[in-house]
Amino acid sequence: MSSQGRAAIRTQQQIQRSNLSLVLLVLSLSLGACWIGVGHVGLALRAVFSLADWELLLRCSLVLVMILIPTAGIYSLITQFAFWEGWLEGLPEPQDLFPDTGERADGHTCYVVYLDGIHQQEGDHPPRVAAFLDLLDQQLNETTQLIKGLEAYTVLPVALAEDAGSVWFWRRVFALQEQHPNGLVQLLAAVLVQANNVIKVGISSDRRYGPILNYELSLKIALRLADVGFRPDCGSRVVLVGYSGGAEMAMGVADYLRRLCRAPVSIVSFCGVFSGNQVLEQIAGITTIVGSRDPVAAFGQIAYPGRSFALPLSNWNRARARGQVRRVLLKGMNHNGRFGPFAEAHRAAVVQSIVEAVEAKAFS
Numbered sequence: 163m164s165s166q167g168r169a170a171i172r173t174q175q176q177i178q179r180s181n182l183s184l185v186l187l188v189l190s191l192s193l194g195a196c197w198i199g200v201g202h203v204g205l206a207l208r209a210v211f212s213l214a215d216w217e218l219l220l221r222c223s224l225v226l227v228m229i230l231i232p233t234a235g236i237y238s239l240i241t242q243f244a245f246w247e248g249w250l251e252g253l254p255e256p257q258d259l260f261p262d263t264g265e266r267a268d269g270h271t272c273y274v275v276y277l278d279g280i281h282q283q284e285g286d287h288p289p290r291v292a293a294f295l296d297l298l299d300q301q302l303n304e305t306t307q308l309i310k311g312l313e314a315y316t317v318l319p320v321a322l323a324e325d326a327g328s329v330w331f332w333r334r335v336f337a338l339q340e341q342h343p344n345g346l347v348q349l350l351a352a353v354l355v356q357a358n359n360v361i362k363v364g365i366s367s368d369r370r371y372g373p374i375l376n377y378e379l380s381l382k383i384a385l386r387l388a389d390v391g392f393r394p395d396c397g398s399r400v401v402l403v404g405y406s407g408g409a410e411m412a413m414g415v416a417d418y419l420r421r422l423c424r425a426p427v428s429i430v431s432f433c434g435v436f437s438g439n440q441v442l443e444q445i446a447g448i449t450t451i452v453g454s455r456d457p458v459a460a461f462g463q464i465a466y467p468g469r470s471f472a473l474p475l476s477n478w479n480r481a482r483a484r485g486q487v488r489r490v491l492l493k494g495m496n497h498n499g500r501f502g503p504f505a506e507a508h509r510a511a512v513v514q515s516i517v518e519a520v521e522a523k524a525f526s
Contacts, residue, residue, distance in 0.1 A: 218344065241317065243374070256422055259384045260394055272306040272399050273392055274298075274520060275383055277314040279406030279433075280359035286311065290504040297509060301517045312386055314404075314411045315362040317378040363407040366414040367437035367466065376414035376440070383415060384422045394424040399446070401428045401520050405503065406458065409434025409450075417441040430519045432512055433497050435462035438469045438478025448487045449519035451512060453495025453503070488522075490515045 276295060278287060287295060287310065299308045338351040365375050392398055400423060404412035409431030417440065420427040432451035435458060442448070452459055463469050468476035474483070481487055492515070495501060495508045503512040 253378070254381055254385060256381075259381070259422060260388045260392070270305055270307040270391065271397060272401060272520065273387055273390070274302065274306060274308045274401045274403055275312065275387075276308065276310045277312065277402060277404040277408035277411050279408050280315070280356045280363065282313065282315060282359065282408075294504045294509055294513070298513045298516060301513055302520065306520065307390060309386060309390060312383065314379070314408050315359045317375065317382065359407060363410045363435070366410050367439055369439065372414060372439075376411075377418050379411060380415040380418035380422055383419055387423065392423065392425075399426040399428070401430060403430045403432075403516060404434060404436075405431075406433050406435055406497070410436040412436075413438065413440045413442070416445050420444055428519075430516050432503050432516065433459050433495075435459055437466040438476065438481070439466070440477060442477055442481040442486065443484075445481070445486060447519075447522065448481065449490060449515075449522075450487065451490045451492065451503075451515045451519075453497065453501075453508070454491060454493045455495060455501065456497045458497040488519070490519075 276298075278291065281288070286292075295308065295310050302308060335351045335354055338348065342348050342351070362375065366372050366379075387400065392400075400419060402412035402416060402419070404410070409429075412429050412431065413436050416427045416429055426446040428446040429448045430451070431449070433453060433456055434450055467473060469478050470476075471479070473479060478487075492508060492511055495503060495512070499505065501507055503509065
């Protein structure tokens with residue numbers, strides 16, 4: 163090797179050593195700052211909570227992590243399998259979904275189906291979500307019908323607290339969440355409900371068990387559409403609007419629903435956390451409404467490799483390449499809270515973006 167080559171190698175080695183030293187320095191300073199910060203937080207927490215509270219929190223957390231959450235996941239798979247095999251009542255035949263009238267029953271040409279986030283416990287939405295949906299309903303034109311109150315995380319046509327196999331458990335969890343005097347117990351009960359729904363989101367994105375869950379949920383949505391007057395082959399279309407984990411459920415059911423309803427199906431997600439693994443070729447259009455300060459949606463993009471630009475042949479990136487995906491950025495919007503989509507600060511902007519997506523010519 164020439165002297166110039168050896169000199170170049172030594173230069174690169176020196177640069178790498180300098181970079182490594184800089185990284186170690188930054189990490190050391192960061193760890194020191196975090197240690198000081200954790201110490202202050204610990205002092206503050208010890209001043210608020212007693213030792214008994216911490217012991218109760220630890221016991222409940224261990225039960226939650228080691229027993230209840232895995233049990234909820236196993237029960238979800240068992241319920242889907244039992245429903246799929248026909249052991250539970252309510253699995254309809256596709257040919258029996260819609261009355262054979264051959265004409266539209268209610269004069270609507272577009273049906274907007276809202277799928278809520280992982281906080282959903284029952285068909286009735288929380289007050290801020292209900293206010294959001296009321297505003298959306300007012301902004302939609304008269305030929306569009308909004309369908310809300312649909313439980314996105316149960317395959318049976320019932321709410322979580324009415325599921326025959328687990329009603330005894332969930333009613334007790336809800337009672338703890340609403341009535342227990344200890345705030346930590348209330349928090350853990352709420353976390354358990356959300357963990358159950360997160361498991362459903364994970365199943366929906368899974369290539370092995372996801373198709374079963376997504377097909378069953380699409381049947382549930384189709385039954386609801388039939389109840390409100392939707393009829394196939396009458397020029398109607400369906401728009402699935404999903405918030406947070408509801409966006410994953412929308413992605414999962416879209417293609418099945420398109421074939422069941424024999425109508426164009428579009429997707430509008432806001433603050434969506436989704437994999438993009440599903441079949442998207444025949445979806446009429448996908449609009450993603452994201453907030454510039456939304457860490458949860460941003461984490462979802464990292465957690466699902468299929469949405470990475472490094473995998474151009476994934477279903478999601480191929481949909482982007484075909485021009486199916488349109489992205490709307492709302493500055494300052496977070497995932498929830500007072501800067502979330504349901505708060506007054508951004509509610510109107512999110513509703514307007516959804517209405518524009520529903521009425522876009524690409525969805526016609």
